[in-house]
Amino acid sequence: MLNDTLKARYDRQIRLSQIGLEGQETLVNSRVLMIGMGGLGSPASLYLAAAGIGTLTLVDFDVVEESNLQRQIVHRQATVGLAKVDSAKATLHEVNPHIQINAINAFLSPEQLLTLCQQADVVVDCTDNGFSRTAINEAAMQAQKPLVSAAAIRWEGQLSVFDGRDPNAPCYLCFDPQANQGGETCDAQGIVAPLVGTLGVMQALETIKVLLGKASLIGEVLLFDGLTMTQRKFKLTQDADCPVCRARREKTTD
């Protein structure tokens, strides 16, 4: 049960018929694993913390650099040189001292990643390269957890939810079979600051909806173009040759 302080704090969400007291209690009792405390992870973590997600586990192995501050708004000039997870934890606790934040400053092994996914209700991929996305997808699908995935570059972004709970739902590798070759990065291609903010905020929104059982992007990809302010969605189906999904299907028929 929420005490009066928390009821007042989350009042504007509790007022929504889709959330209410029960939904807010669900959020407060939820555990979200966030990997990457950069351009996507900054706004996503700020909103998830403010919205009252009870436990956030933050993972990153980087330190804050001057060139991050253009878009990674959870970090501060004063935290340049610090581990990103420690910098983010300090800001998030200023925003909301009522939540638990675990900071993991490490490059995770596949086994560590799997364990953290198993402990989470939702996995949020805020990384910036195909290698990490491939590893996170594999772990989240194996752990049978929903994965909220976003990517942003230049003026464009994409967002989707890959539902590890459903062995017939598509995964990230179905969407991008070449992902493990790395792909383009913002470091090389550039990115306009609010674009990555937009995608990170939408990622937080979809994460809250997953926790409430109201996710709308399962099996769909949303594409957003910040230069023309247009967005479109397309349906995604499972790739029959996807090795990650094949393993999931076989697991359920065991």
Ligand SMILES: [Zn+2]
């Ligand atoms: Zn797949």
